[in-house]
């Protein structure tokens with residue numbers, strides 16, 4: 001589903017280029033979940049942005065569902081993001097003028113895959129059923145995070161990319177949100193790439209990789 005081969009990425013800084021990813025390769029299959037760990041600043045968000053076609057690599061190859069990103073123009077990348085990829089990032093990017101219910105439905109609607117029963121189940125399981133008429137500014141940070149998770153899962157994406165998706169949630173709510181993401185991955189065959197600082201969460205996923213000094217490796221036991 002997601003393939004990255006020898007991907008390199010650097011940023012410009014006043015003191016010259018800073019290499020963040022150095023020939024990184026990974027292969028994530030449909031229905032598989034992978035936890036990405038690494039210290040702050042090690043490049044986890046950078047890798048997620050590249051995997052989600054939100055940014056371009058300096059070199060190397062990235063493909064989603066067999067489609068090579070380097071061969072797509074901006075419209076093609078936008079269409080791929082809209083139809084196949086869902087993102088749960090630390091900035092929740094909810095639309096302030098839409099209600100919770102409309103936010104949750106938004107991406108699935110844009111992709112032409114709105115399933116009202118699935119939306120209702122997601123809202124209920126994420127504890128959002130009573131909040132669907134509210135606007136994002138009327139929610140707590142944890143509630144906004146759950147809306148962002150519901151919106152991502154509503155799409156039933158082929159690739160789900162999540163950056164600390166349960167970071168604002170208490171233990172019980174976080175555990176049930178994680179369970180939903182894992183279920184979606186298993187049952188709908190979504191590939192899940194999840195960034196976390198929690199070893200407990202990483203341990204629940206199928207695989208784990210650690211990013212350090214621009215390279216991916218198996219974490220130390």
Ligand SMILES: Nc1ncnc2c1ncn2[C@@H]1O[C@H](COP(=O)(O)OP(=O)(O)OP(=O)(O)O)[C@@H](O)[C@H]1O
Nearest residue numbers: 011012013020038039040041042043044045046047
């Ligand atoms: N647009 C940018 N321009 C310049 N440098 C950047 C840019 N984005 C990220 N960086 C640098 O790249 C490195 C990796 O950043 P990144 O956000 O990917 O790390 P991270 O592992 O996700 O960190 P955290 O766990 O703190 O969120 C950092 O040193 C950061 O300062």
